[in-house]
Amino acid sequence: MLTDFFQHLVGSFPALLKGAGYTVLVALLSMGLGLLLGLFVCLGKISKERFLRVLCSGYIDVFRGTPLLVQILFIYFGFPSLLQQLFGQPFPFDPLVAGTVAFTLNAAAYIAEILRAGISSLGKGQLEAAESLGLSYIQAMRFVILPQALRRMIPALGNEFVTLLKDTSLLSAIAVTEIVKEGRLYISRTYAAFPTYFAIALLYFVLTFIATRIFNRLEERFKIHD
Amino acid sequence: MIEIRGLQKSFGELKVLKGIDFAVSSGEVVCLIGPSGSGKSTLLRCINLLDTPNQGEISLEGKSYQTLPKEVKELRSEVGMVFQHFNLFPHLNVLENVMLAPAKVRQLEDGPLRELATKLLREVGLADKAAAYPGNLSGGQKQRVAIARALAMQPKVMLFDEPTSALDPEVVGEVLAVMKQLAKGGMTMVVVTHEMGFAREVADRVVFMADGKIVEEGPAREFLANPQTERAKAFLGSELK
Ligand SMILES: Nc1ncnc2c1ncn2[C@@H]1O[C@H](COP(=O)(O)OP(=O)(O)OP(=O)(O)O)[C@@H](O)[C@H]1O
Ligand SMILES: [Mg+2]
Numbered sequence: 078m079l080t081d082f083f084q085h086l087v088g089s090f091p092a093l094l095k096g097a098g099y100t101v102l103v104a105l106l107s108m109g110l111g112l113l114l115g116l117f118v119c120l121g122k123i124s125k126e127r128f129l130r131v132l133c134s135g136y137i138d139v140f141r142g143t144p145l146l147v148q149i150l151f152i153y154f155g156f157p158s159l160l161q162q163l164f165g166q167p168f169p170f171d172p173l174v175a176g177t178v179a180f181t182l183n184a185a186a187y188i189a190e191i192l193r194a195g196i197s198s199l200g201k202g203q204l205e206a207a208e209s210l211g212l213s214y215i216q217a218m219r220f221v222i223l224p225q226a227l228r229r230m231i232p233a234l235g236n237e238f239v240t241l242l243k244d245t246s247l248l249s250a251i252a253v254t255e256i257v258k259e260g261r262l263y264i265s266r267t268y269a270a271f272p273t274y275f276a277i278a279l280l281y282f283v284l285t286f287i288a289t290r291i292f293n294r295l296e297e298r299f300k301i302h303d
Numbered sequence: 304m305i306e307i308r309g310l311q312k313s314f315g316e317l318k319v320l321k322g323i324d325f326a327v328s329s330g331e332v333v334c335l336i337g338p339s340g341s342g343k344s345t346l347l348r349c350i351n352l353l354d355t356p357n358q359g360e361i362s363l364e365g366k367s368y369q370t371l372p373k374e375v376k377e378l379r380s381e382v383g384m385v386f387q388h389f390n391l392f393p394h395l396n397v398l399e400n401v402m403l404a405p406a407k408v409r410q411l412e413d414g415p416l417r418e419l420a421t422k423l424l425r426e427v428g429l430a431d432k433a434a435a436y437p438g439n440l441s442g443g444q445k446q447r448v449a450i451a452r453a454l455a456m457q458p459k460v461m462l463f464d465e466p467t468s469a470l471d472p473e474v475v476g477e478v479l480a481v482m483k484q485l486a487k488g489g490m491t492m493v494v495v496t497h498e499m500g501f502a503r504e505v506a507d508r509v510v511f512m513a514d515g516k517i518v519e520e521g522p523a524r525e526f527l528a529n530p531q532t533e534r535a536k537a538f539l540g541s542e543l544k
Contacts, residue, residue, distance in 0.1 A: 202388060202390040203390060205353055205386070206384075206386065206392070207404075208353065209351055209379055209386075209453075210380070210383075210384075210404035210453070210456055211376055211377075211379045211381075211408040211456060212376075212404060212407055212408060213372070216408075220403060220407060221403075225393065225394050228394060301393050301394050301438070302438035302439060
């Protein structure tokens with residue numbers, strides 16, 4: 078029994094590790110792209126242009142107000158089928174790309190809100206001081222506001238990244254061979270459900286543990302002494 | 304140097320400035336005094352268009368400035384401002400605080416800029432703090448850095464909004480000393496302050512505001528010793544207590 082457990086734990090590991098490669102890849106890509114997109118969404122939401130504000134608020138509300146799984150299915154199945162109806166030819170979508178797009182769009186909504194909170198926590202004084210020196214709004218954002226907001230937001234961004242890592246398990250629904258999918262494949266060959274799911278849980282735990290440590294380091298490194 | 308005509312400013316229904324005419328000539332030091340809520344800060348903030356006036360004209364050295372972004376930016380780069388709460392950039396060290404704006408706005412080269420910044424820090428007595436972060440400075444030191452930071456843009460005018468009100472009493476003197484030295488050097492200055500001693504000693508002129516209007520003004524010593532209007536008398540009486 079116990080030897081069985083360890084045998085499958087070890088046996089499932091190469092496949093799971095391969096899956097972890099996709100998990101980390103999608104999480105890193107969507108975190109990076111999500112930061113970039115989230116930055117623009119955030120700047121739109123706090124801009125003076127009413128149109129931009131409404132657009133960006135709408136974006137944030139939609140992506141935070143619907144389940145991530147639905148977003149993934151929508152992008153992977155929904156869009157290609159719409160395009161197929163419109164143009165009369167199939168639009169195959171790589172599941173990995175679809176998954177990354179879905180995660181990026183979703184992460185951007187959360188990151189935009191995180192950034193906005195970071196910016197408003199700075200108060201008006203910083204922007205006024207920068208502008209009083211002759212910096213333009215964009216320069217003030219770039220050199221004064223965002224560097225501080227981002228540093229303050231490292232813990233929240235760390236949480237977002239850990240959430241991303243865990244949520245990539247949803248990609249098994251569209252046949253990306255990430256950790257859970259690889260695990261299921263292994264189980265279907267061996268029927269060793271307990272050791273495999275144990276190994277899956279362990280692997281996620283190790284990944285999130287490492288990510289948390291890295292973000293703690295970053296937080297220490299970029300601490301603002303005020 | 305600065306000329307303001309017919310300046311009006313409201314926040315929603317609240318009329319804060321009700322038609323201000325105000326001029327400062329080159330090299331002059333003007334102290335702006337008045338009760339809380341009289342609009343002193345708002346006037347100062349309108350001078351560099353941090354607040355947008357509803358009406359009136361602002362000109363600097365004969366050039367009139369509208370609220371187009373490019374003009375606003377130009378005006379602000381010619382007018383230095385020192386805030387009550389310093390507003391130093393906490394993620395940058397002292398030298399970087401001083402160098403940021405001239406580097407980005409004036410595109411000064413690193414070498415000469417570093418020299419300028421170091422010279423300014425020496426003048427405010429903080430040459431040894433160049434590498435320190437604002438979080439590790441006392442209030443008085445922070446305010447002196449803020450002054451150096453504003454001076455680094457080589458402004459034509461310096462505006463001070465209660466620069467010593469947030470300071471512990473024992474460090475007020477060091478900041479006033481820097482301002483005094485600046486005044487002696489010929490800088491044009493507008494200072495909102497409750498420090499009547501400073502006004503008497505350093506200012507050329509005192510302007511007294513109440514309820515969004517300039518009520519009385521005059522040469523500093525004369526005005527402070529012998530105000531004409533009842534409001535100014537009452538205000539000075541309470542300030543000196
Ligand atoms: N951004 C703003 N929005 C709304 N009201 C404002 C704003 N800024 C100032 N006020 C109001 O305008 C009036 C004048 O404010 P201001 O700060 O200019 O006064 P002050 O003379 O500087 O007073 P103090 O000595 O307290 O600094 C006050 O009633 C204040 O509440
Ligand atoms: Mg004020």
